[in-house]
Amino acid sequence: MPDPITQIIQLVTSTYFLEIVVFPGLISIAILGAFFTWFERKLTARVQLRIGPSYSSPAGGILQGFADIIKLLFKELIIPEGADRFFFIMSPVTALIIGAALLGLIPFAPGVQIANVEVGLPAFLAIVTLSPTLVLLAGWSANSKFPFIGGLRALFQQTAYEIPLWLSALGVVMITGTLNLTGIVQFQQNNGWLILPQALGALLFIVTSTAEMERLPFDLPEAESEIMMGWQAEYPGPLFMLVQGPAFIKLYAFAALFSTLYLGGYLGPAIIPPIVWFFLKTIVIIVAVMLFRSTFPRVRLDQLLRQGWTTLLTLSIVNIVIAYFIVVGVPAI
Amino acid sequence: MTDLTFLALATVTVASAILALEARDLVYGAAALGITFLGMAGLFFLLDASYVGAFQIAVYIGAVVVLILFTVMLVGPQLGEPPLELRRLSLLTALLVALLLGTAGSLTSAAAFPGPDNCGGGCDLTRLGTTLINQYGVPLEFLSLVLAAAVIGALTLAKADRKG
């Protein structure tokens, strides 16, 4: 048998394949996505003293996300006149792949990790930098005014908040001395969670990653009250579902990265298994980010960019200085 | 033996490099250039230079391709592709490309450089920062001057009012 075919067969028949398909991989992402869509709507509704989705099942409409998926799947695919079909379809597809590749880098529990890359943290952040390109292409391809404005806004916003994000993560690298995400968790096993020495860094990280996720205080690219969902405006039902997928995966992946970097990942007392600890921490972060959405009003684009390049950049440099003194000034913390 | 991953990455890289130059629409060209860079990052990962690979993605695709796309979308409508002018230089180029491809062919058929393996476990990061700071500190300072000059120069060039 030729060698490549053997390799493919070996790949398909391994437990690794199961990992991709079932647990950290696709099916669990889809189920969690549908669940959190419902959860976010319910939470926002309760904050605003509304009831929220309640019809889809007895338990408070918990199946609403699945109902939405089924509804969107059976919509007609309309591609607007003059749109660039290739980029119009390929950018959400590629964005979904990129989002899933983010989750492959996260250590969910000891050994439960799809790709234990030596440079896990920069690889994660580098994959995140791919998304402005795709959003810009998606906005451009629709040949319509709102999507193009949204795509350009996404470009400016995500590039402006990229640098404070990198620099806040730099503090963690300075203290742990490794770029490997599993290595960072193991460091915290011996030295305590990094949220204590890196409190400023953690705050910066969550603010900038909210901007990267385009969620509500920073959701200018899809501001539904001014530019009609921005770059997503022209997407028909099934493709709109594909566009919403990466948005959720990014939230999930950033929350998972936050708990890996600052909250000790899967560490915790051995009463409950590590993976439950991991999900508890991740869900706390997800709920916090969802509460941002129902708490803060949207900012303006020029204020957003200016603050990103002045306040946040200054604070992240202050954070680097703090990390520097922790490592060099006080030997062996 | 030929590694499947390598073969796929090399094919994608070379094909999209050709596409980047030959695609009629410049936006497609820029996107193809991005895919070339991505394939190159994959080749870096195969060579155990994962740090360089990660920053290849971040700097080239995250920054350079975005800037290229922005410029293409800005100037593209008023651009119009000028027709190819192959007559003058085609012979020279054809010869040169043939020469290079010939070199490539003879390289692959010649006695192979041994492919070093068993580099698992992060040998790619050993003393990267130490080498950078201790041996290449002075070039680093010059590079910061280059960065400063690039920011100031590019902004001054792109600025709209040109009174001075």
Next chain:
Amino acid sequence: MEPLTSFFAVSVVLLGIGIYGLTTKRNALRILFSIELIYNAANLNIIAFARLRDPPIVTGQVLVLFTIALAAMEASVGLAIIMLVSRLNVDIDLRKLNRLKG
């Protein structure tokens, strides 16, 4: 592990494509693409040769970090020039663009 010659071959092919674009294209953006391709070919070559030693020497990677930085700066200044030229309502055909002075 693939033998290193294959990586050299990819590098040479990319260099050839880059030189081809540099000589035959007239659009300034395409020429910029070609230059970036040549940079990448050089980077791949450096990384592959650094891998030749066992254990691999890390200097090659440091050198490639420098070339990546320089290529990014070159692209940003080049694109600023292209923007300037397009603002002056000249088409960006480099064979005609020979009076960028004053």
Next chain:
Amino acid sequence: MVSQGIPEETGYIIFLFAATLALVITLRLVISPRDPRPTPEKKAPFESGQIASGPGRTRFIIQYYPYILMFVVYDVIAMFLFAWALDLRALGASGTVPVLTFMVVALVPLAYALHLAGQRENW
């Protein structure tokens, strides 16, 4: 663990790509209904109920160009800072002076860029 030939990451990416592409093709061919003769209104771009006018890719935001240029430069700076941070324990205080000079020299143009970005009539 998989065979030695394919690194795990590559298999992951290839698989995801195939799966998503298959999903889209399935959507297009099987599930999603088709309209054999779409009217022009159906294919028109969305402009809040108005009749779409003019080309779609015109509203270009140029006035924030300095910010994206700054991103290109500071991405490069982050690349070197990560290399330094990785070996900070080994380097100790000895690496401080080169890195500090590097950062100061590279951050000075930021002030100029912010100044230019503030003058929005320039762009």
